[in-house]
Amino acid sequence: MGSTDKILPKPGERNILITSALPYVNNVPHLGNIVGSVLSADVFSRYLKARGHPTLYICGTDEYGTATETKALEEKVTPRELCDKYAKVHADIYDWFEIGFDIFGRTSTSQQQDIVQHIFRRLYENDYLVEKASRQPYCEKHKSFLADRFIEGTCPKCGYDDARGDQCDQCGSVDYEPLDLIKPRCKIDPDVTPIARDTRHIHLRLDKLQPEIQQWAQDTSVKGHWSRNGKIITDSWLKQGLKDRGISRDLKWGVPIPLDVFSDPKDREIYNDKVFYVWFDACIGYVSITANYSSDWEQWWRNPENVQLYQFMGKDNVPFHTVIFPGSQIGTGEKWTMLHHLSTTEYLNYEGGKFSKSRGVGVFGNNARDTEVPADVWRYYLLKNRPESGDTQFEWKAFIDHNNSELLAKLGNFVNRVIKLVNSKIYDSTVPDYNARHSDAEFDKTKAEINSYLKQYLADMESVSLRAGVQSAMHIAQAGNNFLQSNGFDNKLAANEPEKAAAVTGIAINIIYLCASIFEPYLPATSRSILEQLQAPFLVIPDHWTADDIKPGHRIGKARYLFSQIDPKKEDEWRTLFGGTQAERLKKEEEAARTAAKKAAAKARKAERKSKKSEANSVETTATGGALPMTEQEPVDAVTDGVQAVTLPTS
Numbered sequence: 296m297g298s299t300d301k302i303l304p305k306p307g308e309r310n311i312l313i314t315s316a317l318p319y320v321n322n323v324p325h326l327g328n329i330v331g332s333v334l335s336a337d338v339f340s341r342y343l344k345a346r347g348h349p350t351l352y353i354c355g356t357d358e359y360g361t362a363t364e365t366k367a368l369e370e371k372v373t374p375r376e377l378c379d380k381y382a383k384v385h386a387d388i389y390d391w392f393e394i395g396f397d398i399f400g401r402t403s404t405s406q407q408q409d410i411v412q413h414i415f416r417r418l419y420e421n422d423y424l425v426e427k428a429s430r431q432p433y434c435e436k437h438k439s440f441l442a443d444r445f446i447e448g449t450c451p452k453c454g455y456d457d458a459r460g461d462q463c464d465q466c467g468s469v470d471y472e473p474l475d476l477i478k479p480r481c482k483i484d485p486d487v488t489p490i491a492r493d494t495r496h497i498h499l500r501l502d503k504l505q506p507e508i509q510q511w512a513q514d515t516s517v518k519g520h521w522s523r524n525g526k527i528i529t530d531s532w533l534k535q536g537l538k539d540r541g542i543s544r545d546l547k548w549g550v551p552i553p554l555d556v557f558s559d560p561k562d563r564e565i566y567n568d569k570v571f572y573v574w575f576d577a578c579i580g581y582v583s584i585t586a587n588y589s590s591d592w593e594q595w596w597r598n599p600e601n602v603q604l605y606q607f608m609g610k611d612n613v614p615f616h617t618v619i620f621p622g623s624q625i626g627t628g629e630k631w632t633m634l635h636h637l638s639t640t641e642y643l644n645y646e647g648g649k650f651s652k653s654r655g656v657g658v659f660g661n662n663a664r665d666t667e668v669p670a671d672v673w674r675y676y677l678l679k680n681r682p683e684s685g686d687t688q689f690e691w692k693a694f695i696d697h698n699n700s701e702l703l704a705k706l707g708n709f710v711n712r713v714i715k716l717v718n719s720k721i722y723d724s725t726v727p728d729y730n731a732r733h734s735d736a737e738f739d740k741t742k743a744e745i746n747s748y749l750k751q752y753l754a755d756m757e758s759v760s761l762r763a764g765v766q767s768a769m770h771i772a773q774a775g776n777n778f779l780q781s782n783g784f785d786n787k788l789a790a791n792e793p794e795k796a797a798a799v800t801g802i803a804i805n806i807i808y809l810c811a812s813i814f815e816p817y818l819p820a821t822s823r824s825i826l827e828q829l830q831a832p833f834l835v836i837p838d839h840w841t842a843d844d845i846k847p848g849h850r851i852g853k854a855r856y857l858f859s860q861i862d863p864k865k866e867d868e869w870r871t872l873f874g875g876t877q878a879e880r881l882k883k884e885e886e887a888a889r890t891a892a893k894k895a896a897a898k899a900r901k902a903e904r905k906s907k908k909s910e911a912n913s914v915e916t917t918a919t920g921g922a923l924p925m926t927e928q929e930p931v932d933a934v935t936d937g938v939q940a941v942t943l944p945t946s
Contacts, residue, residue: 301589302351303591303594303595309603310595312350312353312602312604313343313350313352313607314353314604314606315336315606316331316332316616317356317357317577317580318332320356320357320358320378320381320382321366325657326650326677327643327645328609330677331643332354332608332640333396334674334678335607335638336605337395338816339605339607339759339761339816340397341395342756342764342816345812346835351397352395353397353584354400354584357573358382359550359576360548360549360577361442361445361544362573363378363548364442364445364547367548368482378403385399388660391663392660392674393670393819398584400580402576402583404587408551411571411579411583415556415571416553418499418623418626418627421628423504423626424498425500426496426497427495427541428494429496429541430474430491430492431474432474433492434487436487440492440545441481443460443461444460446459447459447482448477448478450463450466450468450476451475453465458476460472473489494545495565496543497541497542497566498539499539499542499619499622499623501540501619502537502539504625504626505537507622509533512529512533512617515634515635518635519635519637520636520759521636521639522637522638522639522640524610528614528639529613532618537618542571542572543566543569543570543571544569544572547570549572550571551569551571554566575623577615578620596631596632597629597632598632603636605636606634608639609642610639610642616637621633621634636759641687642682643677643686643689644687644689646688647688658873669820669858671817671820672698675818676694676697676698679762679765680762681761681762691866698858699860699863701769703860706814706821709807710807710810711856712784714807714829715854716785718853718854719786724850724851725848725851726846726848731794731797735798738798738802741778741802744774745771745774745806746839748767748771749771749839752768764816768814771806771809771810775803775807782795801842802842804845804851805842807825807829808844809844810825811826811831813836825857827855828851830849830852831851
């Protein structure tokens with residue numbers, strides 16, 4: 296693959312490599328998944344690019360492992376077919392949310408196999424692997440060992456009768472073995488009781504690697520300003536003492552163990568039917584996806600002197616990124632670009648409960664699209680409520696309020712008010728000559744205020760405080776509103792004090808231009824609309840704002856509304872529509888579709904009867920040479936099927 300048109304590090308510049316946790320491919324992402332990783336990483340990536348830094352944003356679907364095989368069995372398809380299906384589902388949802396990946400790849404590629412096997416060989420050569428025997432569940436009917444998720448039974452901790460071999464969803468326990476389940480059963484065939492049988496697996500010696508991992512984590516967490524919860528989780532693992540962990544599994548869907556490392560033919564036979572455990576190779580997916588992006592991938596991943604790695608994820612993914620993946624990199628003895636900044640989130644909950652991918656509870660990506668509320672509104676609300684230091688709640692009332700009281704009332708009205716006035720006969724869509732009074736002392740307070748907010752915005756973004764960053768951006772928009780109010784910005788000002796009006800207009804237009812830049816990481820579609828209305832190119836986010844980037848005489852485009860008001864009545868409607876589980880929603884959607892189909896059929900029959908009546912009348916009229924008799928007009932509601940036209944206030 297050529298790399299002439301690819302984003303690559305530049306010598307002497309600040310080069311940033313960004314990853315967001317690879318979403319597991321077996322389901323539809325919910326809003327908590329989206330804000331916790333891909334959306335947060337997207338905002339930071341867009342910010343860095345808006346500042347002019349070489350930045351590469353990598354993500355993709357995590358496709359190997361037990362969960363994929365399990366889901367494929369449920370859907371009666373092959374693992375590859377399942378991954379093809381859900382990779383597209385994920386990509387479509389992220390595309391709608393305008394997540395600006397430089398590549399959204401997949402882990403089931405030849406590059407993944409090559410790089411995973413290379414790292415394994417280096418760990419093997421450096422004596423960081425050990426083989427261990429263990430007793431694992433075995434299904435005599437299917438003649439195969441059963442991975443943890445293929446075992447179900449009663450939880451030995453709380454008695455929940457539908458626990459999995461790797462976790463109990465009722466009490467959250469993970470500290471038991473699959474065979475500890477009471478009355479265990481095979482997920483593939485519940486009538487079969489698994490038996491215990493000896494098997495052998497390869498383990499990564501994290502205990503031997505602990506001193507180097509610990510030193511690296513202590514240094515990097517301080518230098519890279521890791522999120523607080525990321526530090527706590529990592530420290531907890533290290534304090535407990537690392538143990539060796541199995542990196543192979545008795546599965547078929549995964550990266551195969553390279554058999555050439557074994558000298559004994561019996562070992563080759565044993566490992567011929569095993570693959571790498573997904574927790575070992577998933578993070579390596581970042582590297583292989585970059586390799587799919589460019590053959591010069593090593594310029595990003597083997598360049599620690601010139602590249603900083605920022606990684607975004609929910610807190611449940613922390614140990615894989617701060618212990619296991621770095622440990623694997625260290626164990627190779629090779630030069631790698633390693634984690635610099637760790638940005639982790641807590642949980643976004645839903646209306647007093649919890650999102651659950653497995654149980655389908657909460658708002659999922661496709662649900663957001665189905666509301667027909669623009670993606671920028673969703674992005675704004677999620678980022679304004681990003682769970683950075685504690686859990687936050689998704690609430691429909693707050694969602695609507697954020698649109699109406701902030702996006703519409705502050706940013707939307709400010710932009711529309713100024714551009715409409717410049718479009719008017721007063722200025723005929725031309726920025727007036729504002730030089731005469733642009734430097735007047737009476738405007739210094741506003742300029743200083745906006746530069747103060749800009750300085751805070753830059754500090755927020757550099758520290759990856761994305762929630763604070765969007766608030767700082769909105770402070771600038773509100774400062775623009777206050778500037779208009781304090782100067783009486785209207786037609787009268789232009790008529791009575793033309794020079795002051797020109798200066799106020801020029802400064803306001805330049806505030807809008809700044810807003811297009813600082814809001815772009817959060818609201819990309821809104822930023823594009825503002826730039827189209829201004830007929831101006833994107834402005835690189837400056838260190839200091841001078842209020843004169845758009846010059847006098849510049850012609851702007853026509854005003855367009857940025858946001859529309861959401862009817863508060865939608866709160867109850869959406870809560871009902873998107874409550875419950877995905878299965879319940881599907882049932883509601885099917886019922887709604889059947890109702891709509893019945894109405895459409897009734898309407899068609901009515902139209903057909905009317906057509907036949909019209910044809911009969913036409914024949915009669917032609918025969919008699921007379922006019923049709925006047926009939927009573929049909930009621931409007933009968934024609935429109937009860938649908939009322941509603942005009943929403945807009946900005």
